Amino acid sequence: MIPDDAVERLMESALLIGAECEKANIQQWEIYANQGYGHSMEIEAGRISMASGGGEGGFGIRVVENGRYGYAHLVDTSSSKRAIEQALSIANRSPSIEGFELPGNQSASNVGGMKDKAILDMTPEDLLEQGDQVLTRVSELDSRAVAVGGGIGVGAGAGAIVTSNGIEYGGVYTSHGIGIHVSIDEDDQLTSSYEGESSRKLLSDVTSSVDKAVHWSQITREKIPGGETEDCPVLMTSDGFSPLFSVVVPSAVKGERLARGESFWSGKMNQMVIADHLSLTDDGLMEGGMSSGSRDDEGVPCRTQKIVESGRLTGELWSTRDAAKSVAEGKVDSAESTGSASRGGHTSPPLCGCNDLILSSSAKSHDRDRLIEEMDNGYIVHSVMGAHTANPTSGDFSVTTSTILRVEGGTVIGAISQAGLSGNMAKALNGRVVLGDSSKRKGSYSTGSMHVPDVLLMDGLRINPA
Amino acid sequence: MVVTSRQAESHFSNGRILDEDKITKALDMATSLGADYAEIRLVSETTNTASLKDGKLERAIPGQEVGVTMRILADGAWGVHSTSDVESIVQQVDSTFRLAKAVAARRSPSQTIVELAEVPIIEDEIHWKSQKDIRETDLDKRIEMMLAIDNEAKDDDKIVSTATGWSDEHIHTELMTSEGMNRIWSFQRSLINGMVTARDGDDVVSYRMRHGGEGGLELIEACDLGEMGRNAKISALRLLTAERAPSGRMPLVADRDLTGVYIHEALGHPCEADLVAAGDSCLEGRLGETIGSEICTVIDDPTIRGGYGCYPIDDEGVDPRPKNLIVNGVLTEYLNHRETAHRFDLQPNGGARAQDGLHHPLVRMSNTIIQGGNHRDLDELIEDIDFGIYACGSRGGQVDTGRGSFQFAAQEAWIIENGSLSRPVKDVSVSGMTLQILKDVDGLTKDSRLAAPGFCGKGQTVPVGDGGPIMRIREALVG
Numbered sequence: 047m048i049p050d051d052a053v054e055r056l057m058e059s060a061l062l063i064g065a066e067c068e069k070a071n072i073q074q075w076e077i078y079a080n081q082g083y084g085h086s087m088e089i090e091a092g093r094i095s096m097a098s099g100g101g102e103g104g105f106g107i108r109v110v111e112n113g114r115y116g117y118a119h120l121v122d123t124s125s126s127k128r129a130i131e132q133a134l135s136i137a138n139r140s141p142s143i144e145g146f147e148l149p150g151n152q153s154a155s156n157v158g159g160m161k162d163k164a165i166l167d168m169t170p171e172d173l174l175e176q177g178d179q180v181l182t183r184v185s186e187l188d189s190r191a192v193a194v195g196g197g198i199g200v201g202a203g204a205g206a207i208v209t210s211n212g213i214e215y216g217g218v219y220t221s222h223g224i225g226i227h228v229s230i231d232e233d234d235q236l237t238s239s240y241e242g243e244s245s246r247k248l249l250s251d252v253t254s255s256v257d258k259a260v261h262w263s264q265i266t267r268e269k270i271p272g273g274e275t276e277d278c279p280v281l282m283t284s285d286g287f288s289p290l291f292s293v294v295v296p297s298a299v300k301g302e303r304l305a306r307g308e309s310f311w312s313g314k315m316n317q318m319v320i321a322d323h324l325s326l327t328d329d330g331l332m333e334g335g336m337s338s339g340s341r342d343d344e345g346v347p348c349r350t351q352k353i354v355e356s357g358r359l360t361g362e363l364w365s366t367r368d369a370a371k372s373v374a375e376g377k378v379d380s381a382e383s384t385g386s387a388s389r390g391g392h393t394s395p396p397l398c399g400c401n402d403l404i405l406s407s408s409a410k411s412h413d414r415d416r417l418i419e420e421m422d423n424g425y426i427v428h429s430v431m432g433a434h435t436a437n438p439t440s441g442d443f444s445v446t447t448s449t450i451l452r453v454e455g456g457t458v459i460g461a462i463s464q465a466g467l468s469g470n471m472a473k474a475l476n477g478r479v480v481l482g483d484s485s486k487r488k489g490s491y492s493t494g495s496m497h498v499p500d501v502l503l504m505d506g507l508r509i510n511p512a
Numbered sequence: 513m514v515v516t517s518r519q520a521e522s523h524f525s526n527g528r529i530l531d532e533d534k535i536t537k538a539l540d541m542a543t544s545l546g547a548d549y550a551e552i553r554l555v556s557e558t559t560n561t562a563s564l565k566d567g568k569l570e571r572a573i574p575g576q577e578v579g580v581t582m583r584i585l586a587d588g589a590w591g592v593h594s595t596s597d598v599e600s601i602v603q604q605v606d607s608t609f610r611l612a613k614a615v616a617a618r619r620s621p622s623q624t625i626v627e628l629a630e631v632p633i634i635e636d637e638i639h640w641k642s643q644k645d646i647r648e649t650d651l652d653k654r655i656e657m658m659l660a661i662d663n664e665a666k667d668d669d670k671i672v673s674t675a676t677g678w679s680d681e682h683i684h685t686e687l688m689t690s691e692g693m694n695r696i697w698s699f700q701r702s703l704i705n706g707m708v709t710a711r712d713g714d715d716v717v718s719y720r721m722r723h724g725g726e727g728g729l730e731l732i733e734a735c736d737l738g739e740m741g742r743n744a745k746i747s748a749l750r751l752l753t754a755e756r757a758p759s760g761r762m763p764l765v766a767d768r769d770l771t772g773v774y775i776h777e778a779l780g781h782p783c784e785a786d787l788v789a790a791g792d793s794c795l796e797g798r799l800g801e802t803i804g805s806e807i808c809t810v811i812d813d814p815t816i817r818g819g820y821g822c823y824p825i826d827d828e829g830v831d832p833r834p835k836n837l838i839v840n841g842v843l844t845e846y847l848n849h850r851e852t853a854h855r856f857d858l859q860p861n862g863g864a865r866a867q868d869g870l871h872h873p874l875v876r877m878s879n880t881i882i883q884g885g886n887h888r889d890l891d892e893l894i895e896d897i898d899f900g901i902y903a904c905g906s907r908g909g910q911v912d913t914g915r916g917s918f919q920f921a922a923q924e925a926w927i928i929e930n931g932s933l934s935r936p937v938k939d940v941s942v943s944g945m946t947l948q949i950l951k952d953v954d955g956l957t958k959d960s961r962l963a964a965p966g967f968c969g970k971g972q973t974v975p976v977g978d979g980g981p982i983m984r985i986r987e988a989l990v991g
Contacts, residue, residue: 087615091790093623097611098592102579102870119575121596129574136572139651174614194792194914229792229914236794236915275759275991306566307672308709310716393575432941435907435921439709439718444757444941444991446919448912464917466759466943466991510759510991512943 047166048083052204053216056081056103060208063105063126067210070130074110074148076209076344079103080392084201085170087177089226092184092192094177097170104392109133113142113374115367117395146370149383151212154347159334161202164248165220168200176224176252183253184228187260194238196226198252213345221245221336224252228259230267237266237461239449240429241285246334262428266449270460272511273452279424279504280467281417281453284484288496289433290443294471296400296494297438299326299353301362301369301384305377310441310472314359320475322357323409328494330385330401337388337401337495344387344396351384356408365398388494400494405501411483417502419456420480425509426451426458427467436471444468450509466510469503477505528696529578529598530554530686538602539690542584545609549585549628551689552601553827554578555869558647562654562678567662570675572651579869584608587616588625594870624789629853629860631830633692638824640699640817642728646680647700649729654678657732661706661721664741668710670749674741676706679724685827685869693829701820701975702731703965706741710748717751717938719744719905719923722964725818725977747905747924754936757925759991763900764942765893765955765984769963770903770922772978775810775882776968777909777918778946783812783837783845784863784970785852786875787913794916794946795843804841804950807885811836812847814862814878819977820965821878823865828873832862837880841950849875867972874970882980885956891932893955893984900928901990903940906966916946943989955984 049055060077067075081103088096104121107129116136118129176198184193199222206216223244230237239262241255282290298309306312311319320326330348332338342348344366353361362384364372369381387396412420428449436443448464482500535552542550555578562572580601581594591611593604619625658676666674684698703724710717721744723735766774781787782795795803804810814822814832826832828850835845846856849864852875864873887893894902902925909920925940926933962979 090786091792093620094615094618095626096590096592096872097615098590098594098872099607099611100581100592100594100870102594102596104577104596115571117571117573119573119577121576121578125576129576132574136574136651139569139572139655141568170611171614174618178618192791194790227792231791231914238912238914306709307711307716308718310714312711312716393573393577395571395573431910431912431917431943432908432919432921435909435919435941437718437907437939439716442939444921444939446910446917446941446943448915448917464943464945464989466941466989468759468939468941468991508759508991510989512945512989 047168048202048204048218052081053206053218056204056206057208057214057216059123060105060206062123063107064208066126066130067109070134072109072111072134074210076108076148076207078106078207078343078389078392080203080205082201082203084199085168085173086197086199087173088197089177089181089193090195092181094174097174099170106392106395107133108395109137110146110148111137113144113146114138114140116140119393143371144374146367148209148211149344149346149366152347154340155331157331157333157338157340159246160339161218161220162247165200165222166202173198173200179253180226180256183256184260187257188230188264190230190232191228191260191263194227194229198224207345209345215341215345219246222249224249224255226255226259228256228263230263235267237263239263244336246336262449266461268460269463270452272462272465275508275510277508279421279502280507280509281421281424281426281500281502283426283428283500284498286427286429287501288498290430290436290445290471291498292496293433293436294438294441296403299363300398301364301381302372302398304362305372308439311359317359318357319359320354320357321479323407324354324357324475324479325406326354327352327404328363328400329404332402335402335495342385342387343389346383346385346387348385348401363398363400365396368398402495402497404497407481411481411499413483414500417480417482417500418453418458421453421502422456424453426453430467441470441472443471462511464512467507469507474503474506477503479503528686529556530688534602535688538605539688541605542609543690545606547584547586547609547690549690550582551687552580552582553869554580554598554686556684557868558682560680562651564655564658564662564676566674567659569655581869581872582608583872584612585626586612588627589616589619590626591615592872596870624855626851627854628850631850631860634829635694637696639697640824642700642730644729646702646728647682657704657737660737661741664738665706665708665745668745668749670710670712670752671708671745672711673709674706679703687829689829695825695829697824699726699824700728701726702728704732706744708744708748710752712752715752717748719748719751724965725820726822727818731818750936751924751938754938757901757937757940757991761987761989763897763984763986764988764990765900765902765928765982767904767982768979769906770920771882771980771983772963773906773909773920775980776877776880776976776978777911777920778949779810779837780812780877780880781911782913782916782946783847784875785846785848785856788846789852789855792914794914798843801843802841803843803947804838805953806841807956808838808841808950808953809883810838810880812877812880816879816962816977819879819962821976823878826862826864827866828864830860830862830864832878835861847875847877849873865974867974871972874972876970876974877968877976879962879977881960881962881978882956882983884958884960884981887955887957889957890982893957893982894928895931897928898930901940902926902928902933903942917943918946919943940990949985949988952986953983954986957981
């Protein structure tokens with residue numbers, strides 16, 4: 047899937063661009079290069095509808111002159127001279143940040159599990175066979191169920207960073223992912239569920255997502271009338287909670303947003319912000335972590351950064367430039383990179399973001415059945431629509447769910463067709479919270495990867511049945 | 513057979529990037545292998561983004577990206593290859609053909625084979641000319657425009673930060689097919705946006721604004737950016753004092769922005785024929801049925817120049833045209849591409865769009881707009897509402913097309929009491945079922961036009977325009 051010498055080729059090209067920067071007498075420069083390859087197949091209306099493959103990549107050039115920075119991107123080295131000139135021209139127009147320099151070379155620990163040879167060996171035909179397995183599994187589980195959409199993909203990427211400050215780093219990573227949307231349409235009632243997972247290793251069983259999708263499509267068919275609007279406990283499954291959490295929380299823990307008063311946790315460093323048994327850790331060194339690695343996207347060694355410890359806000363996330371800027375502007379007394387720079391590819395300069403973000407509890411966790419008992423009366427929500435409309439500044443959200451079960455006396459009594467779910471993430475996490483016992487990663491987002499278990503939120507949420 | 517050959521405005525022509533001879537040979541090779549159809553589409557984008565934080569330049573990024581995608585249809589199934597290495601695409605014919613054959617081999621006899629509706633085979637170039645070519649705008653000008661927003665947005669102690677952004681792109685596309693289609697087109701998009709954050713003690717809120725469309729610098733210059741900044745500041749400060757919105761079923765009045773998002777989510781997506789074909793649309797089999805109130809007429813029109821979702825040619829080389837999705841409440845048309853036009857025996861209507869040169873075309877909306885009604889203005893729409901919500905500005909939305917359920921969120925809102933606006937509320941979201949709520953639209957003001965530009969995600973992200981008049985819904989689920 048990926049040439050054996052992919053990293054070397056990228057590094058060679060990056061060094062060529064770096065040499066152009068040297069010729070232009072640029073004080074500090076950084077060349078980021080990436081190249082991705084992959085195969086995928088799509089499922090539509092119960093069949094495999096398409097197979098595809100390909101690759102893409104390019105280069106990003108960051109230059110720094112007297113604390114001013116500029117950036118430009120390109121797809122091949124032949125236009126590097128022009129891109130360097132553009133980046134330099136922008137740097138000259140940018141405000142100078144006192145103390146801002148590109149990171150120096152520091153030793154970094156090796157993080158395992160970033161690539162799996164089994165993925166590199168996958169052929170398009172292998173992927174199509176997995177598609178067959180998925181479709182067969184759907185019909186085996188429920189003859190009424192149809193895989194209306196979804197797909198499976200494998201990818202391999204090579205990345206490299208070369209800087210004037212001595213960083214020369216490159217690596218290969220792999221991924222394997224599935225998403226499947228199953229629906230059951232019978233007796234004028236359609237229920238459906240979308241499930242997915244991804245990993246840096248070859249997924250051992252692509253059909254486990256199918257099992258969940260069919261299960262939730264089945265158990266939401268037993269409808270009961272929606273009740274009145276009520277403020278009540280809600281058990282959000284990991285799949286339901288993760289999208290909301292990813293929109294609100296990673297944004298709130300960025301150092302710059304905290305310093306600028308743009309976070310609901312601004313001004314609360316060393317104060318209690320969530321329930322005292324909860325902790326929040328950003329792990330950049332997680333073995334096999336989808337957002338982990340030896341170094342971040344500007345070459346700084348990744349680390350495990352504690353953000354909230356036993357309910358108290360103790361840490362924050364910084365990229366090199368954000369840290370220097372906030373200090374220079376007097377918004378904070380001191381700050382330094384936490385190895386939290388990330389990019390959306392070569393077209394983006396490094397921006398601050400989380401790696402593998404983990405919500406954990408020191409209290410005894412429970413399995414889902416026990417959480418339901420604990421809740422006594424309330425709802426279980428397995429997916430939400432409109433998570434992206436949540437407000438990351440205030441933590442407020444108002445979303446809709448069609449995968450919702452009513453619980454009375456610790457027992458699920460049926461599903462309601464649709465309901466609104468609203469509340470404030472910061473307040474809900476600061477109330478009575480019980481975590482489930484499984485913290486499998488749920489999704490990779492532009493904000494990093496979330497590791498959240500099932501979460502029982504006893505306070506601060508409102509359910510508004512349709 | 514080439515039925516048309518024409519040359520349009522060539523102001524923005526960059527010249528051909530694809531090697532015509534090599535591509536023709538590659539397409540011929542696909543045909544000789546047994547392909548029913550093959551195409552190669554290249555997109556080259558010249559982009560500029562920039563942003564300010566608190567009035568200072570945060571970043572400015574010029575870029576030049578290129579991507580090329582080959583699609584091969586063989587035995588009624590698709591194989592696709594995409595790459596940013598333009599030269600390599602011609603080497604991928606055999607492997608892509610084999611992918612298509614492998615997909616076809618898995619199809620059961622009961623499953624539909626992919627065929628394409630016939631379209632005019634055209635050789636031409638169309639280059640939409642902006643009054644002010646955005647590529648000639650320098651960074652100082654971009655900063656000046658962003659500062660025009662910023663300077664008016666921050667003049668209050670409770671405004672803790674401002675952020676403004678800029679994005680422009682010149683898009684150049686080349687498409688060649690085994691049928692002889694050979695088209696080149698180009699156009700530009702420009703966008704400016706901002707966000708104001710206000711704080712009072714522990715209460716922190718933000719308000720966003722956006723302006724732009726198809727065209728060059730003239731689009732941004734035509735906007736009163738200072739007013740945009742002032743309005744954002746006022747809205748953010750008002751949100752600080754707003755209380756939590758009530759929950760429940762009540763009359764809803766939506767401004768132009770929210771009406772646009774509503775019609776995009778609730779109707780536009782279920783009208784996409786690829787979702788209908790997948791069995792994932794609540795509008796399957798309902799063409800000709802009354803699904804909305806008779807005051808509802810909705811079009812999707814990629815030909816509205818200046819709209820953020822318009823384009824000169826769709827990504828299968830089909831000339832786009834306005835689609836009448838609903839006329840007086842009756843579902844009259846799906847959005848389609850060549851595959852779904854054939855599947856449903858419809859005329860192709862130019863609805864194929866790809867995010868860029870690295871993605872294959874899907875059925876997508878363009879500029880989706882509900883036409884105006886008979887009400888004079890907002891006052892007339894709310895005068896007989898005892899208790900309801902007037903919601904403004906969009907924070908986005910989402911739809912489950914199969915179930916027909918949708919959700920969208922407002923930036924700010926007011927309680928309507930006894931026929932007039934009373935106090936502001938925040939965090940208003942609205943949800944409902946497409947087939948019910950379209951019937952509950954019972955009032956539209958006369959003036960209909962596109963609102964703020966937006967982006968639509970469906971695995972791929974494309975720019976879209978949405979809009980309409982101010983709209984009243986008899987009863988909606990709020991909160």
